[in-house]
Amino acid sequence: MKNGIKKIIGYAILPLMLAGSIFAGSTASAFADAPYKTYTVDGYGSVTETQTAYLPYKTITKIGEETLLTPTDFTLVNDEYIYILDSGNARVVVSDMDNELVMTFGEGILVAPKGIYVTKDRTTYVADRDAKAIFVFDKDGNLINTYTKPTEAMYGEAQDFLPLKIVANKSGTMYIVCESNTNGIVQISPVEGGTFLGYFGTNATSANLWTIIWRAVLTDAQRAKMQSNIPATPDNMAIDDKGVIYTITRGENNDTLKRLNIAGVNMIETTDFPDIPAAVAAGNHDNVFVATQTGFIYEYNNDGDLLFMFGGSDDGKQRIGLSTKVEAIQIGLDDKIYVLDSEKAQIQVFEPTEFTAYLHNALYFFSKGRYEESKEPLGKVLEMNNLFTYANMAMGKALYKEGDYEGALKYARIAKDGDGYSDAFWEIRNVWLKKNLTWIAIVIVLIVICWNVIRVLHKKKHILDKPKEALAKIGEVKLMKQIGYMFYFMRHPIDGCYGIKREGRVSVLSANIILVVSIVFYVINKYFCGFLSKTVRDGSFDLLSDVGMILIALLLVVSCNYLMCTINDGEGRFKDIYCSLIYSFAPYVILTPVVFILSHIVSNNEIFFVQFGNLCMWVWIAVLIFISVQEINNYRIGETIKIILLTVFTILIVALLAFIIYVLWSQVFDFLQSIIGEVVYRIGS
């Protein structure tokens, strides 16, 4: 019943939201197309365009007759009041939703306020950097409390208290971002006039392997000169109804956006993070919004998957919805986005489009695990955009829960959702196996019977003599023999090398044929293997560079190896080295078809077999190469290792040389072109 009501409300809001775009009260508003594009990411993480997700709704430039001066923060309270921190005028301006002035307060108390937070019962917390204090006002604007630097030793004696941003939870515990305090978010409880509870959500410092090695090598003095490796202070934060804290920190890559539980542990990770985040806000559907200083707005679902990116910087053409310097973002109960621009001294309001409303509806059901109900809004979303990754992924999951595995497979493939695809594939295969198991058994039994019958007949009447003879004849052809030598070579590499070197068991032609076959197998396996094993994007082909790379690599390896061997008493001729290298890839030619077929019939549960098969194959190839280098040149093990290392080194040198020549030539080319360009211009004019 409750679900039903929620749904009805959801749909009832839709037309209201559309209609809302037209009348925006007293402030500047013209309903129009958005001047910015909206982007989302596809299954591979590439940015793609989608429908407009949010349209500019109105711009608030004045509260009553009051104008703002570099406002830096604001809070939306129950969609009834907007508390704007008018920093330039060191006061708090309270507006109603029609931009009429309700009151102002804080004049004479605030010095350089930077952050504001207002609770549902309209208690106002202001973080004032220069006053080095948190001021708390009641709902009539009277100062009721002031918190200054914590006296607890744990806070740090030398640590200054320069509060920038603040939020508070239901019990009144304050979370404060302080300037140049790298320990994390300062957590202060209101008891006993302010008790420091500790630091919260500290960012981790990162040290990669390279830095660790580097630091180990350096002296203390050198280490001191290195850029210090201290954690970054969060730039801004937000709190949702459940008391979960969101932080944003620039330069933290995948940890730019964090959702911290009560213990300060991050619960999401996003791969599509903004570069210069300015503010964060929690949405009404377990979604999160991040605004960048440059005016882009990112919306994520509760897993940190990117849904939309839109907005942009005003390039001076002054189009609606573009920003100059964003400082704060808030989300209304009706999903409108409010963005505060300190340089333009305005709040830009965006409203969700029909498309986004459906998506939010689906998000809500989906995050609650109500897949059945989420299907309808998801269907609407997909009708409007067949390629919307999140909707495809969610639809795949919803269908999977329903048992429509074919459908689930289709949507998971569009969304490039490997896990979803694998699950659906497993079920489909399972069903197929169940259905066809009898038949498979019968076919196997039949084959065995046939085989035995043929064998018996052959014993009695020699019916297989003729085919056997024919096969043997083909086997006798010299080229076939040479190619067939591959099977012997991979099992007996030492003897095999002797055969290549002394007995002429192979030819360049046979090696070339194996090379061509390998390349063909490589290409087929690369582009047409099963979805779960695929390493390239669906639909992208780059044959020329594939083949080119293989041939260039081969040429480099063979010639560099030959050069090194000749000056190191190697016995191998160029032809031997070439042939033995190619024949060392025999396992590839034999196993790739198996891997290829396997890749089409395994799900993620069994993909281990494919990976293991691959691993075995490459180890085998490596061993073959090693042995053939050793045997062809008649080296000992130590020499072989030396030669292999030398070959690698030579390849690097050749590559470097090629690069230098390329750079020099392009310089010369550029120079000549400049001269010609200028001459042509001078003559032309």
Place this chain on the structure above:
Amino acid sequence: MAHKRIGKILSALLASAVFATALPQITLPFGSSDISAAYAATEIDGHSFVAESSGYRLYMREDDLSIVVEDKNTGAYMESAISYDDGKNNASWLGAMKSAIVITMINGNDDTQQADLINDDVTINTTKSDKGFYSEIYWNKYKFGLTLNVEIDENGVKAFIPDESIHEDGDSYYIGTIALYPYMGNSYLDDKSGYILVPDGNGALIYLDDKEGRFKSGFSGFIYGTDIGFDESDVTTLLKDRYNTISDSEKVIAPVFGIAHTDDGIAYLAVVEDGEARASIECIPNGVSVDYNRAYAKFTLRKTYTQPTSNNSTAGSLHIFEAERSHSNLGVRYIFLSNEQADYSGMANAYREYLITNGYLNQADDSYNTRIDFLGTERESWVLGTTPVVMTTVDDIYEIYDDLKTAEVTDILSVYKGWQKGGLYDLPISSYSVESKIGGKAKLTELISDCAESGIDFYLYNNALLINPDEKNATFNVVKKINKRKYEQKTYMDVYEKLLFLIPTRSDTLLDRFIKSYTAKGVNNLALAGITNNVFSYNYSGSNYTRYNTQSSYAATVSKVADSTKLIMEQPFAYLWSDTQAFLDMPLYTSAYIFEDESVPFLSMVLKGSIPVYAEYVNFEANKQEFFLKMVESGSFPSFYITKESSAELIYTNSSDIYSSEYSSYKDTIVEYSEKLKELGTQTEGAQIVKHEILENGITKVTYSNGIKVYVNYSLQDETADGITVGSMSYEVGR
């Protein structure tokens, strides 16, 4: 503020003193203009009487050639120079505010210096006639000159500079741009109520209220779009350092702008008649640099550009200007309107009349059709080269039409895209060779004739501008920018990364070839794109060609094509309107500039009743209902982009931006829209929109010449107008 008011009162007193004798004529009945002439004021704000027509009087000031146009019947007038100086402006601004002509000069690398008639050493020889005056102007220091003609007729005034009169004799100063009467119809802050009509998208208004200095710039739009022959120098902040999130602003489709002073009951619509292809329209509200509202046309004669001397962009480059100026007459016609016609509806009516009288707009069949476009084939990469992705075959189209017929949707216009061999981007199309995957030539030809019989307008799509260098040899006949670098249009897609532009003569040749082989099959319906909405400067085999060259080439090509085919065009520019049977892809919105206060369907008002106007595709609109009401308001017909297969198939093609197009998801919408809009379309067939107004309660009321009234309510609650209650987000039709 106070001193301004006093100034205003003083000037009003002065004016009334001068006017004393003229006042009685205001109340005189029509047709007595010969009598009222005798009572004409001899001077307004220092401007002396020059000439008059049946409706207007022209006054002129000798030293700056500024003019005043007075409506004989109402006595209201508009001035081309400011009459009140708020004392905040420096000499060069004052020069610009009063001069008839303001020039920006090119001197070496500097292209910002101003030359006007006040601050510079100028020789002006003015000759007056009974129609107006002409002045030979010469800037002695800069050594260039021109002749300005101003003539009055029964509808207003025309200002005109003949091309041959422009001469540059020096070798250090050259003319960059010429602004003609840049303050025509100006007003100070909110002294006048009214608005500026901006040719942005379908049309927009900037109200003449006090903008309180909120805006840093006004509207500046190159007529017929920006010039790809010159590189843009915009600095934009990119998303992830890669994606430009800001969409291109709408092109200026028609060379018009206007100012209405609604309290005085006077307005003008300005039509840039000559030299419009290389002119921009500037509509600037008060608070941008100065506190005056103004709108004008600015003609470009020369432009500076960067000439790289190497392929490496960081290596050498020269900053130079065009050696040869572009040649064209320059002229703006100001059509004046009075009383109840002095609003944007009046401007639309006047423009329509102007177009029809001059033969720039012909009557076409404007009966209702739902536009259902189909995509035939696209291509995606495959192991070697590309492989076709078949989206809608000829048989599919038959099937869709049959299906729609059972749902009683029969009035259909279709444009078939990607029908040609090699798919949508196998461009250019030089012969009628049809992709076999969609059914082949015979089948397609049969479809076109079958459609003609069953009353469906079926057109083949041909973009005659683009060439795909991956499919066709694009070594010759492609457009180079003025700096002699090949122009490449980046697609940001996977299969074909760039497309090039064909030079106009090549487009003409190929189009000619295509039409010959096409019409030989007895069919001739053509939807033309590309050359219909692009005009550019370019360099080809050593010579520079201006936008005027391109424009006249295209005009000739299109008029030739129109003779042998039934032609419709994609978003055609105003100079092509006389040749099209329909206007496809009409923008219903504006570019959303913050200084625009209202969007009005100006172009739709002009065209409705003459040629059918089809909106942009419904598919890609995020707010479907609002878009639907916009179509109702502007009298546009709906457009759908349809494929039989799911658009997910297009994911690896260059059309991956078509994220929604499957017929099965759109059928219901097509049926619903067709039913509603057909009813409306039938009622308004052949009728023109004579009045468009936004009522107090927010209802938009559109009045047609046949008496039909359409009320559109975009608001949250039901509203009533003229006794008709209109539901929220809905519309009603009344009489």
